[in-house]
Amino acid sequence: MQPILRSKRALLLLALTGLVVLFMLMVPAGDGYVLHRTDGLVYAGGGGGGGSEAVSSEGAEAGKVEYPPAPKLKESDYPTISGINSRVFVWLVAQLHLWFAAFVLAVPIFVFIIEAIGMATKDERYDKMAYEFIKVSITAYSITAIFGGLLAISLMVFYPDFMKYLTLIFGDSFIWYALIFFAESACLYIYYYGWNAMKHGFRKWMHLTIGFLLNGVGTTLMLFANAWVTFMMSPEGVDASGVFGGNMWEAIHNHLWNPINLHRFIANVAYGGSVVGAYAAYKFLSATTEEEKAHYDWMGYTANFIAIAALLPLPFAGYWLTAEIYAYSQQMGITLMGGVFAWLFIVQAVLIGALFLSANYYLWCGMERSEGAYRYTPYIKYIGFVIVVCFLVWFTPHTMILTPSELKALGGQYHPILGPLGIMPAKNTAVNIMIIFTFLSFLLYRRANKIPTVSWASFGNGVQIGIFTAAMVNIMILGVYYGYFTNTVYKVASSVPQVVATLMVIVAGVVIDVFMYRGAKEVGPLKWGKMPERSQYALFLLAVSFTWLMGLMGFIRSAIRQHWHVYTVMRDNSVDAFTPTIGYAAKVVSVGTIIFMAIVIFIFWLSHLSGKKQTEYQR
Amino acid sequence: MRLLQFVIWVIISYLFFKLPGILMGKPIPSSLILMYMFFAVVMILLVMTSTEKSTRELLAPIKSMLEDPSKKLIRNVVFVIVPIVAGVITYEQIKPTYEAPVELRSTHPAPPSTIKIYGKTYDLLALENPYRKYEKEDPEKFKELVREGGEVYFKHCFYCHGDKLDGKGHYGQGFNPLPLPFQGKDTIAQLQESYVFWRIATGGPGLPKESTPWLSAMPIWEDFITEEEIWKVILFIYDYTGNVPRSWE
Amino acid sequence: MGNFIKVVVFSLVVIWLYVVFSANYIPPITPAPPPKEEVLDLSEMTMDDFLALGEKIYDGKGTCTLCHNPVMKRAPLLERTAVVAKERLKDPRYRGKAKTVKEYLYESLVDPSAYVAKGYGVTGTNDTVSPMPDVSKGAIGLNEVELWAVVAYMQKLAGVDITVEIPRGEAVAATEEKKEEKEEPARTPQAVLEKYGCSACHKMTEEGMDPGLGPDLSKIGAKRDKEYLRRAIVDPNAEITEGFSPMMPDTYKDQMTAGELELLVEYMAGQK
Structure with a gap:
């Protein structure tokens, strides 16, 4: 069969599905309805799925298909609807879809872990908390699907030729996507609605297995969407003019697929944790009883822990991704790190700094919960000092913003003391030390209420101090010596041992602590709920910053393709092909963040509503 | 007392950011000090409010100033001063000045992938200095090439970029943007030789738009010196400053 | 409700700060517009x-x-x-x-x-x-x-x-x-040589001049077999005769008809 014809039929199916999705949106949302969410496209529900399979098998019968090259578009090929800026519209819808999708994919990951911990420790509280987490995400699941549908429709409306081209290559994967989406919906609904029905004994094991399946299926779903997105950045499986070689696996397994997979997976977990943290914080603030306060305090603490635990390895995943972008195309790499985008990374540095500050602050405030913490409070100021110094180094730009008189005095856009702080070795060193000290905050918090009873406690302490010091010295030497006194080959290479040193500290610190505090004496009972209100705002800051940051990084990832739909293969010739200014992007991201927050508040309110009815009934 | 501590710490950190610049005669940019101070103050506040006790101590004077009947006088003074200070700051911010607006010039913009000079097309991503190989193969010849590069430098470049390659040539001070120094680890040490080649050959007019509002005064050297001379002078500026060009692998 | 408003205001202030930072603190740079595409029309x-x-x-x-x-x-x-x-x-x-x-x-x-x-x-x-x-x-x-x-x-x-x-x-x-209009394929070896301008680089006949750019082919049949000659035309860079640089265009495989190629190979193999 002719590929054009094939793509036309596939598109028709997509359009039909879009209509189905729209129709479903109008039907009051019940438990049984199913929506399809994709990053780019929606595939048929029910009959549509069968139809598309028929298409693919016909295609296979025809033997080797001759694929056309990527279409060369003119400005007039892009439909316009007056009053709507198609790029901003697609941008916002895609970003909202991604925010919800990240949240919805992440929550089951740690719910599964918490449930498993609850099973292992036989502590009912874990189970209860896990259930509450998943409850928050279930409404978000439908909203994710709604935005997915909307995204698919808007892409088809505004960028039809581009979608035709993608369908030509990925058409078959859309079917798989649809099927997997069915599987995910099934798993999620059974997992959530069967929670209480499968609570004990063998059934609980079954429940846990479903949770595992849910995560497997959800992650697979993400891998598909990532393949389409990374294909646009680093196309493979097509030749220079965009003629598809017929092997879809090549197109899926493109150069940036795995780096993006890892980065998104980790970031999703961190992001999910931060949103749930905001939920717990809000519940904490509006709690009326002591038990409620204690419960939500604990929930907030756990969520924060998850967010931070995932945040710590994230910069390393980011380095890998950046390195792979450079490896794929230096042109793209230089676009990313130089010129306009360099300033976006300063913005990113400020936001990540804000994340670290709020996470540390939350831990410090948390020390109030225990009696024994007073021993450690004097150290807070030193930790704070180091973190702020690292942070300042981290966001010091290389090219300064100068008034003309300063420019004259300096004699250039670079500063003799600050200039060296502006380049990568300084930043790598700073971020590694910042991570180590954040970990130290956590370690102090862990120890706050405990006194070790093992005989080698002081020795263990000594070893830990030794490891911390050695790692920091190592990182400093690597950063300063190799960063400034050798050539660039080592500059880039030295970041790897720095990361290794940091990871070593974290692993060794945890291992020693676990053994050292085994059977440790508690100073006093841990008072969950004894938490100042201001600490909860740290959790809000975390969630808001994370959302905004994700929006910004999403923009960067997409914008480094510049004026290409598919990098170097299919050009974007629409009026919106230009790269916007940072301010413009920041405003779009902010509008998206506000819409997202409004919907999230609505979701929280919904879950609050369901809780309210129950208590009234019980009375 | 805590409040006093807070104020002292804020002042200390301000001096910490401001002083080195004044002492060196190289001011730290005010835009950067603003950001530094913002985060320093935030951090001081965070540390000081990390425990309930110190938070109370910090806020107690403010609270008592606002609520204690015996402090009516202070309260009234503060209520007058604060709006006045705010007014003065606002006025200072928005009053018209003769200073040109702050500009953000991208000094090292992303290069194009190919350039056309000397009637040829160069692939900047693969371009290498043809003489670099002699550094290992034939150190004698390399030394000679560096010396020739030095001659080129002092014939053409030093008027602006200076005899110490520090960007302080005789004519350099008249330009905006000023000529870049090659000393230090943050200019040519961060760049590949192909990048430097591009900058020399096409000069100020060859800069992309992000390096405007106006172009730098660097001439289009393609019109004055040969390709070989550019490569030699590149050898020289790296050699003289002890920098090593950036490479990717 | 008080909490709700506080949280919303707090979040909006945070977002506002980020926008001020990225839109106002950093002076605006307008990135270069996309490069012009090659005009075919x-x-x-x-x-x-x-x-x-x-x-x-x-x-x-x-x-x-x-x-x-x-x-x-x-x-x-x-x-x-x-x-x-x-x-x-x-x-x-x-x-x-x-x-x-x-x-x-x-x-x-x-x-x-x-x-x-x-x-x-x-x-x-x-x-x-x-x-x-x-x-x-x-x-x-x-x-x-x-x-x-x-x-x-x-x-x-x-x-x-x-x-x-x-x-x-x-x-x-x-x-x-x-x-x-389609070009007629060459019918004689001489026509092939003419059409593809072989003698611009190679000495093709005993009497012909030697441009010196490519190897002398006037007696090539004595040294090389047909298989080699065929490959040398369709894939000239597969093997380069010593003393010459790989500069022969590799476009002949698309330009020559199969008949022309065989005529040429036959002719060269006979040049002894």
């Missing part, structure tokens, strides 16, 4: 586009730099040709019909022997016959528009005023027409 072509097309042909399809380069010294350098053209027109050795510089340049592309630069003629002809092929025919086969683009580029190269006009209307139509 002649009616919309500007002179710059046209010159770019000429340069592309000069370096690529036209294979001009193969001989006209400072290294091989096989043909005169063209950097100043448009300047000296005026004197050439008056030169008694000139045998062409051109009246203006652009006509002269055009003629030099399609009838290279009209004027042969001193020392660059075929040996023994006293600079009356040029070894250069007619670039509008055979392997190079530039069309009308492409030829004029090269002429324009040569004027740019010399730094003189560009007098060429971008061909529109009839000339374009003529070009398109020309594309339509």
